[in-house]
Amino acid sequence: GAGVSQSPSxxxxxxxxxxxxxxxxxxxxxxxxxxxxSLGQGLEFLIYFQGNSAPDKSGLPSDRFSAERTGGSVSTLTIQRTQQEDSAVYLCASSLDSSSYEQYFGPGTRLTVT
Amino acid sequence: AQSVTQPDIHITVSEGASLELRCNYSYGATPYLFWYVQSPGQGLQLLLKYFSGDTLVQGIKGFEAEFKRSQSSFNLRKPSVHWSDAAEYFCAVGAPSSASKIIFGSGTRLSIRP
Known part of the structure; x- marks a missing residue:
């Protein structure tokens, strides 16, 4: 079946x-x-959605970052007023439910802020 | 809060040689432990996981890992590496009480010498 997809690449x-x-x-x-x-770094947690529960936003680095998940499926991560330090690969992952823990990752979006 | 350390940033081994990648964690109880692999241009893929029970876990691609509570370690091993194993390897630790709190290490880059 189809895996996690992310756009743009x-x-x-x-x-x-x-x-x-x-x-x-x-x-x-x-x-x-x-x-x-980020280059040479591990994965930094940003946000977690589970079903209809309130998302865990504890990893968002500033109020310029926000995310939403519509209809319990597609999610959009928005970065406002981008800064050069926002340059990184942004990875999305999904898992069956909150007890699964096994995450399936997408290929990522490489963001470059010039 | 849990944390994870991968002390080796980059390791080079010869093809056919054995491999051990180190991972140390910090958590107040028995954590959930994971190893993921990120091949060039690919998303992260789960190699293996430990939740409870037998402390030696087998994963895909011939990898195994051993949970050692006394050493707070979860090292990844492979008896004989192949050139295709060249990738970035991430250890991760999760809290059984919260699926959102999976913390990833900074990764170990594995290079294979022909």
């Missing part, structure tokens, strides 16, 4: 512009995660 934007990154989880997966992977 690459995004170059100018400092100060807003960007939207999209994630399509595996069908039927109720849990969805966003991570940020």
């Amino acid at each position: 690459n995004k170059v934007t100018e400092k100060g512009k807003d960007v939207e990154l999209r994630c399509d989880p595996i069908s039927g997966h109720t849990a969805l995660y966003w991570y940020r992977q």
Whole structure:
């Protein structure tokens, strides 16, 4: 079956512009995660959605970052007024439910802020 | 809160040689432990996981890992590496009480010498 997909695969934007990154989880997966992977770094947790519960936003680095998940499926991560330090690979993952723990990752979106 | 350390940033081994990648964690109870692999241009893929029970777990692609509570370690091993094993390897630790709190290490890059 189809895995997790993310779009765009690459995004170059100018400092100060807003960007939207999209994630399509595996069908039927109720849990969805966003991570940020900077060069040479591990994965930094950003936000977690589980079903209709309030998302865990504890990893969002600033109020310029937000995410939503519509209809319990597709998710969009929005970064407003991008800064150069936002340049990274943004990874999305989904899992069957909150007790599954096994995450399936998408290929990521490489964001470059110039 | 849990944390995970991968002390080796980069390891090079010869093809056919054995491999051990180190992972140390910090958590107040028995955590959930994971190893993921990220091949060039690919998303992260789960190699193996430990929740409870037998402390030696088998994964895909011939990998295994051993949970050692006394050493707070979960090292990844493979008896004989192949050139295709060249990738970035991430250890991760999760809290049984919360699926959102999966913390990833900073990764170990594995290179294979022909």
